[in-house]
Amino acid sequence: MSLRTPLGRVLGLGSAKEGQSHWWGQRVSSVALVPLTLWFAISLSTLPALDYVNVSAWMSGTWTAVLLILFVLVVAHHSHAGLQVVIEDYLHGSLVKYASLLGLLFAHLLLAAASVFAVLRVAFGSVP
Amino acid sequence: MRERPLSPHLFIYRFQYTMALSILHRISGVVLSVGLIPLAYWLTAVAAGPSAYDRAYSLLSSWPVKLLIGGCICAFSYHLVSGLRHLSWDTGMGFERAQARASARIAIVAAVLVALALLWLAFVPRGSAS
Numbered sequence: 517m518s519l520r521t522p523l524g525r526v527l528g529l530g531s532a533k534e535g536q537s538h539w540w541g542q543r544v545s546s547v548a549l550v551p552l553t554l555w556f557a558i559s560l561s562t563l564p565a566l567d568y569v570n571v572s573a574w575m576s577g578t579w580t581a582v583l584l585i586l587f588v589l590v591v592a593h594h595s596h597a598g599l600q601v602v603i604e605d606y607l608h609g610s611l612v613k614y615a616s617l618l619g620l621l622f623a624h625l626l627l628a629a630a631s632v633f634a635v636l637r638v639a640f641g642s643v644p
Numbered sequence: 645m646r647e648r649p650l651s652p653h654l655f656i657y658r659f660q661y662t663m664a665l666s667i668l669h670r671i672s673g674v675v676l677s678v679g680l681i682p683l684a685y686w687l688t689a690v691a692a693g694p695s696a697y698d699r700a701y702s703l704l705s706s707w708p709v710k711l712l713i714g715g716c717i718c719a720f721s722y723h724l725v726s727g728l729r730h731l732s733w734d735t736g737m738g739f740e741r742a743q744a745r746a747s748a749r750i751a752i753v754a755a756v757l758v759a760l761a762l763l764w765l766a767f768v769p770r771g772s773a774s
Contacts, residue, residue, distance in 0.1 A: 526649065529648050546727050546730075546731065553720065566701070568701075572697075588687070592680070595676065599677055602673075624680075627684045631684045633688075643692070643693050
């Protein structure tokens with residue numbers, strides 16, 4: 517039988533610093549996504565058609581471009597934060613787990629960068 | 645690394661429908677993450693010019709992708725409502741068993757209503773345009 521206290525046995529077993537910033541980032545992004553996602557859905561639905569002319573005209577509006585960039589960045593962060601927890605919950609082998617976490621992060625960065633670049637390209641009128 | 649203390653596992657608990665809503669929140673979140681791929685593809689297609697967009701548009705209006713988009717709309721509706729329920733829990737409200745069960749029923753009804761509204765916006769033909 518150990519003479520160590522219950523507190524002494526658990527000290528040092530987990531992070532006491534990074535958990536709350538991850539948690540908070542997830543909540544902040546979720547609050548921001550309520551108006552952003554609803555704006556995206558309703559704004560898209562006001563277009564007469566989703567053909568190239570209508571969509572590119574819509575995307576080159578200043579506010580549309582700004583909100584689209586915010587939407588893409590926040591949704592990428594939120595998706596990454598959520599899937600990260602899913603991987604941490606279900607994958608336990610070190611190599612598979614960390615490879616998945618890295619792949620997840622890189623995939624989200626790629627999707628976010630490509631989307632932001634696409635919106636800027638349309639908004640600045642430099643579509644080939 | 646030392647063995648870490650674990651909480652009792654899920655399956656020792658009697659099933660309750662609030663548990664289904666809990667896992668559905670995670671499942672709908674994963675579905676929505678998959679939906680980011682067609683979203684990014686659609687945005688980059690606009691930036692690639694009219695002919696590239698037309699190719700992307702016909703791909704995005706194919707039945708498998710339409711099903712994925714419809715699934716994302718349903719997942720989004722549930723994730724939105726359920727997420728608001730989680731945010732209210734984060735403020736410390738609604739943890740009593742009766743309150744949690746009531747908010748579960750409200751969430752199901754609200755999610756169905758939001759899903760119907762968004763599916764209507766997405767798939768009912770727009771005005772005179774095709």
